[in-house]
Amino acid sequence: MDDLIxxxxxxxxxxxxxxxxxxxxxxxxxxxxxxxxxxxxxxxTEEQSGNLPPDKLAEVKEEVGDVLIYVANLCDKLGxxxxxxAHEKLEKNKEKYPVAAVLGKSYKYSEYK
Amino acid sequence: MDDLIxxxxxxxxxxxxxxxxxxxxxxxxxxxxxxxxxxxxxxxTEEQSGNLPPDKLAEVKEEVGDVLIYVANLCDKLGxxxxxxAHEKLEKNKEKYPVAAVLGKSYKYSEYK
Amino acid sequence: MDDLIxxxxxxxxxxxxxxxxxxxxxxxxxxxxxxxxxxxxxxxTEEQSGNLPPDKLAEVKEEVGDVLIYVANLCDKLGxxxxxxAHEKLEKNKEKYPVAAVLGKSYKYSEYK
Amino acid sequence: MDDLIxxxxxxxxxxxxxxxxxxxxxxxxxxxxxxxxxxxxxxxTEEQSGNLPPDKLAEVKEEVGDVLIYVANLCDKLGxxxxxxAHEKLEKNKEKYPVAAVLGKSYKYSEYK
Numbered sequence: 001m002d003d004l005i006x007x008x009x010x011x012x013x014x015x016x017x018x019x020x021x022x023x024x025x026x027x028x029x030x031x032x033x034x035x036x037x038x039x040x041x042x043x044x045t046e047e048q049s050g051n052l053p054p055d056k057l058a059e060v061k062e063e064v065g066d067v068l069i070y071v072a073n074l075c076d077k078l079g080x081x082x083x084x085x086a087h088e089k090l091e092k093n094k095e096k097y098p099v100a101a102v103l104g105k106s107y108k109y110s111e112y113k
Numbered sequence: 114m115d116d117l118i119x120x121x122x123x124x125x126x127x128x129x130x131x132x133x134x135x136x137x138x139x140x141x142x143x144x145x146x147x148x149x150x151x152x153x154x155x156x157x158t159e160e161q162s163g164n165l166p167p168d169k170l171a172e173v174k175e176e177v178g179d180v181l182i183y184v185a186n187l188c189d190k191l192g193x194x195x196x197x198x199a200h201e202k203l204e205k206n207k208e209k210y211p212v213a214a215v216l217g218k219s220y221k222y223s224e225y226k
Numbered sequence: 227m228d229d230l231i232x233x234x235x236x237x238x239x240x241x242x243x244x245x246x247x248x249x250x251x252x253x254x255x256x257x258x259x260x261x262x263x264x265x266x267x268x269x270x271t272e273e274q275s276g277n278l279p280p281d282k283l284a285e286v287k288e289e290v291g292d293v294l295i296y297v298a299n300l301c302d303k304l305g306x307x308x309x310x311x312a313h314e315k316l317e318k319n320k321e322k323y324p325v326a327a328v329l330g331k332s333y334k335y336s337e338y339k
Numbered sequence: 340m341d342d343l344i345x346x347x348x349x350x351x352x353x354x355x356x357x358x359x360x361x362x363x364x365x366x367x368x369x370x371x372x373x374x375x376x377x378x379x380x381x382x383x384t385e386e387q388s389g390n391l392p393p394d395k396l397a398e399v400k401e402e403v404g405d406v407l408i409y410v411a412n413l414c415d416k417l418g419x420x421x422x423x424x425a426h427e428k429l430e431k432n433k434e435k436y437p438v439a440a441v442l443g444k445s446y447k448y449s450e451y452k
Contacts, residue, residue, distance in 0.1 A: 001114060004199050011203060015210065016217040020382050022159035027151040028381045030180070031257055034147045035374035038140040042367045043332040043359050046135035046271070050190065061193050065202025067143070067184060068195050071177065077163065080174050082181050086117050089178025090124060097128065104129040106269040133269050141268045144370055148261035155254045156246050156445040159384070219382040227340060230425050237429060241436065242443040248385035253377040256406070260373045264366040272361035276416065287419050291428025293369070293410060294421050297403065303389065306400050308407050312343050315404025316350060323354065330355040 001083055005072050012073065023077050030070040037063035114196055118185050125186065136190050143183040150176035227309055231298050238299065249303050256296040263289035340422055344411050351412065362416050369409040376402035 012018060040060050041049045052060060075082040125131060153173050154162045165173060188195045238244060266286050267275045278286060301308045351357060379399050380388045391399065414421045 001196060004196060004203075007200070007203055011207065014212050015215050017215075019217070020219050022162050023165075024154040024157060024159050024162035025381055027147075027154045027162075028254055028377060031144065031147045031151055032374045032378045032381060034140075034144045035371045038144055038367060039371045041137040041140045042364055042371060044137060046137050049135050049137035049140075052136075052191070057191065057193075060191065061198045062202055062205070064184065064188060064191075064193055064195055065198035065200075068199040069203060069206075071180060071184065072199065075177060078165070078170065078173065078177075080170075080177055082177055083114060083117060085174045085178035086181040086185065087120070087178075089175055090117075090120055090182060092175070093182075094124065099127050102128050102130075104132070106133050138268055141264060141367055145261045145265045145268060148258045151254060152258045155251055155258060227422060230422060230429075233426070233429055237433065240438050241441050243441075245443070246445050248388050249391075250380040250383060250385050250388035253373075253380045253388075257370065257373045257377055260366075260370045264370055267363040267366045270363060272363045275361050275363035275366075278362075278417070283417065283419075286417065287424045288428055288431070290410065290414060290417075290419055290421055291424035291426075294425040295429060295432075297406060297410065298425065301403060304391070304396065304399065304403075306396075306403055308403055309340060309343060311400045311404035312407040312411065313346070313404075315401055316343075316346055316408060318401070319408075320350065325353050328354050328356075330358070332359050 001072065004068075005076050008069060008073050009076060021073065021077060023074055026070055026074040026077060030067065030074060033063065033066040033070055037067055114185065117181075118189050121182060121186050122189060134186065134190060136187055139183055139187040139190060143180065143187060146176065146179040146183055150180055227298065230294075231302050234295060234299050235302060247299065247303060249300060252296055252300040252303060256293065256300060259289065259292040259296055263293055340411065343407075344415050347408060347412050348415060360412065360416060362413055365409055365413040365416060369406065369413060372402065372405040372409055376406055 012021060037060065040052075040056065040063065071082055074080075075085070125134060150173065153165075153169065153176065184195055187193075188198070238247060263286065266278075266282065266289065297308055300306075301311070351360060376399065379391075379395065379402065410421055413419075414424070
């Protein structure tokens with residue numbers, strides 16, 4: 001991830017794009033890319049979404065790349081370490097959703113909130 | 114990232130949540146988290162978005178964590194290495210947006226496409 | 227719709243919120259509301275999503291309200307009649323997806339583009 | 340709006356697309372269209388977003404059309420009247436954000452919650 005962030009910084013600076021890359025704009029661009037990723041799945045059944053043909057999977061991989069580039073770029077601008085952020089949030093989620101309470105339940109539709 | 118993915122897999126399996134975590138559902142959840150991240154910025158000016166007070170930054174960091182957790186989870190399900198995907202896409206973007214053609218231009222509004 | 231737009235305009239002006247309601251910000255807010263709507267469905271099966279219990283349906287109706295408020299607000303700012311825009315786009319879609327070519331096919335996965 | 344919903348129903352049925360149009364899928368498609376709309380604004384300043392050239396405005400109008408088509412389609416599937424939903428939500432918002440408390444304040448960053 002560190003290496004990726006360095007490359008993104010260089011990419012952005014070489015093109016003088018810092019002026020467009022406010023955290024607000026990057027957050028907006030991140031949603032747009034996440035939507036392009038989701039677009040591949042929107043008319044598929046859940047089962048189909050887990051069995052993509054190789055050409056579709058290659059397209060999905062490109063969209064994942066775009067999503068992660070914007071996550072990394074945004075984090076670089078905000079001074080956040082994304083891997084640390086994910087580890088910390090996962091610890092919080094462990095407390096929020098204790099195994100005994102949510103086992104096999106979709107958390108939104110369980111009694112547990 | 115590898116360590117993060119291992120932890121997410123364990124988190125998911127302990128709760129028996131694989132049944133809900135089709136790539137389709139995870140892609141949908143990723144947008145929802147990306148939107149929660151963007152919500153912090155929607156009424157701010159671009160300048161304000163680059164000068165968040167510490168309490169806001171801490172909230173944003175949590176949302177970044179959620180976004181990356183879903184990216185990692187989705188990639189684990191699809192057999193995609195997210196860091197590789199980002200590096201490969203960045204190489205493509207270098208060709209798509211050559212420095213000489215896009216220097217200092219917002220790519221969407223430049224003549225260059 | 228006309229009556230709704232008039233009420234939204236009054237709501238916005240009484241609160242002196244025009245300063246925050248640039249088309250850019252309203253478009254961002256629209257996605258955030260659309261995501262809150264989608265959040266109700268993300269862990270449901272497609273079948274469950276068509277059989278919501280009354281309390282869930284009431285929550286979904288509120289989110290639909292938020293989405294349409296932002297669509298109407300954005301259109302008011304841009305001088306677009308949303309109903310006209312939808313009728314015109316539907317005519318385009320009729321040409322883009324002729325019945326004979328797409329009958330019973332998910333358009334994204336058919337040969338037809 | 341009633342006329343629009345009737346046309347959308349006919350469009351959908353003629354193509355035998357009801358099988359793909361679960362509320363879950365339509366909610367996902369709605370976000371994708373809302374993101375395509377937002378994409379037009381992501382690198383613009385707020386001021387630029389309020390002064391679109393005619394060709395850009397025409398493109399934005401098409402995206403607005405797509406957004407409203409999915410809102411109407413989803414509402415038809417769920418038995419929700421979208422205009423009623425918006426009016427009801429606007430009444431709630433009036434109570435939630437009283438003029439005296441939020442005048443000229445961005446609600447997310449005001450003390451008022």
